[in-house]
Amino acid sequence: MAYLNVEGAIKRYGPTTALNGVSFSVAQGEFFTLLGPSGCGKTTLLRSIAGFSQLSEGKVSLDGTDLLSVPPHKRDIGMVFQDYAIFPHLTVAENVAFGLKARKVAASEIRDRVAEALATVRLSALSERLPAALSGGQQQRIGIARAMVVKPRLLLMDEPLSNLDAKLRLDLRDEIRDIQRTIGIAAIYVTHDQEEALAISDRICVMDGGSIEQIGTPQQIYGQPATRFVASFVGTMNLLQPSTFGLPDVPGVAQWALRPERLRLAEAGAAGHGASAITGVVEHFTYLGREAHLTVQAQGNRLVAQIAAPPPDLVIEAGREIQLSFDRADLHAFDAAGQRLQTELAA
């Protein structure tokens, strides 16, 4: 079933280890994302698959054949770069045709396929322009068309949206996802933006310090983070000290965690069955329209609460005492090593 297989990938740069025994597999047609902070090894891993960086140890196979013994230009793997890497001396159409020429495709076929690829990324009107005059978003569209048009066996994307502004990032994100689905190609996408990863991926691999923290669907990564690192890197997480807010001592639990959207405003003493009440002092109140953010100090914990659809008359001054409550079933539990624990409380 596995299409791409990475086994025990290790990469050392002198005394430092950039990849510390990483294994995963990607299925045909799957959109797989490597997510992590900068320096976590995700780009090294991607470049090793492309062949621009050599693993110190480990195996990579694609469609059942060993990849590491194949030189980079014969791997037939498309790549989209963070800095676009559009050839400035070639026109938009020539950029897209570049890979087809290397494959000795007939001129007439090149013309058709380039036209089709440019239509897919909505750049047909600009095909004879030089790229220097184009915007970042347009350049990255060329990069995507150029990588896709050769119908590679695998598509790699190295933070392709990180140099674009926020609005464009959302648009192009959806476009990339649509194009990948239409073609049905397996893709590996590298990003440090957790929201982007949740939005675009079939599965996400969260990495930190050269190791995999968790592999799972966006729902699993967000809803059942396997480690404390994943919990706080993907989305926001309130970390609660044990033995606060009347939480029972559970053997092994070093820390409780709670998503901000699971905290709600409550009347004093109104916590129901299976719920805990919090009394705290408001530090900040930020009204954002569709939601409101509260920062609250309570029993030595600093908690963030996100109130969805706040009533228009909701105004909370800083310094005021406030009641919050949460369901204990929404708690996540982590042991001293930061690993997720299954408890009865956090069922």
Next chain:
Amino acid sequence: MSAVAAPARRIGWRPDFWTLVAVGAWAILIVLLLIPLGLVLISSFRDESGQLTLANWQRLFTSTRYFNALINTLIVGFGGLAGALLLGSVMAFCMARLRIAGGRFVSMMAILALVSPPFIGAYSWIVLFGSGGIVRQTLMGWGINMPPIFGVWGILIVFAFKFYPYVYLLTSGALANINRSLEEAAENLGLTPFQRVMKVSFPLVLPALSAGGLLALIHAIADFGTPRLLGRGFNVLATEAYTAYSAEIGSNLGMATTLSLVLILMSMIFVFIQRYMSRRNVYHSNLINRPEKIQLRGFANVAAHAAVYFIALGGAMPAIIAAIYSIRKTNGPVFQPGFGLESYSRIIATLGDVVRNSLVFSGVSVLLIVVIGTLIGCLVARRNTAQSSLLDATLMVPYVMPGIVVGVAFIAAFNTPPLVMTGTAAIIILSVFIRRLPYAVRSSAAALRQVGPSMEEAAISLGYSPVQAFMKVTIPLILPGIVAGAMLSFVTAVNELSSSLVLYVGGTITMPVKIYIAINDGDYGTAASLSTILLVLSGTAIYLAFRLLGRDERALL
């Protein structure tokens, strides 16, 4: 790369090809730089009979002649530096901050001053201010007695006007790039205009000012033609080294090499001092607010224009004089009243091989410089290993080697087997090649760093082998820079005097050498017309470079 990764690496062509380039680069540096330099060092510790001795070094400090040359070199070095700093910073300030009419013309004059060989400068100053100079004669006719330009003051004046463009071009760039908000902030914080200049503007342009000053200083202590023609008994290390080498009777290679070593050491010390001074002073500003040019009024405006045009025309004067004198009527070596093209027809008739030598030698050395310099540049830019940094550092050495030293070193190395090249065209071509190679390496490495590795990686991921990717993507992208660099190398090569003067024989005489000989023989018509041909060649090359590179005078430095 770790050993474990080796099997995967071998698949590519790169390790083999670039290892080959590295080996070739080291071979070139060892044969053309390190061995000649080593022999210079050894030779300075030998007497005529080949015995080891400290006599040469002893003579340097005990003989008044050589000690004076050492002191004189420092005098013209720092005097030239002071003059260049004065003229250059006045010019830079006026051009960067004031509205000056005819700015393009002024910067063209600065380029002209930069590319005209210094010995043409010396010659033109003699024409105007020498014993029989026009200006001096005219003034004497009016009863004003002025001393002829010979001696130390003459050299300093020529150096100031010749080397000010180094300071001007670097400093005006820095001045125009100071964020205006910085000066406004200082003003807003209550600093007086003088305090503002001293505490804000000056520290910000200091790196550029010191870099320009260093270039002026190094060129001043290395210059051979100007003190030779204007010195009249005022000798510097470069001229003494040449004399020691070329004396008909008692040629003393040991003394020549000792003096050469002192020159190299001096240049190196100045380079390190400048590096040390500007080690922390690299400021990058993301420029939002360019300083505005001020329109002066009344007397101040006239004074600023007078200063700028005085400096610009003073610097370009040698080239202008050479051009005018080249079309004066001559009868043999003697000027006649009126204008004519006799000098040029004489060149066509008798000096065709000199012009051809210059063009062929420069062309071949530029070709070598471009091909080998680009390859080494790629190596230095793309392979960040200790070995390639050492290569880069070794390439700094020719930067500080005066031409006369390269000439003497090549004689020391290639006069005896295993490699005898003295008297051949090859030795002249190679001497120009090794002197200019560092510039080509630097500029191609810089161009390559601009391209960035992801371009090539994109091509590889699209199915091109690394060689194909390099040829189809990288080369087209850096080609304009390489060709422009070649044009600028050509300017240096075709104007080269001092090393060729040591290395030439009858059959390998070049235009600058012929000009030098013609001036010494009093054949000014020939000198002027050859100089004009040189200037036209240089001007054409610079025009082409600017067309390719965009107009950037600083590329000439």
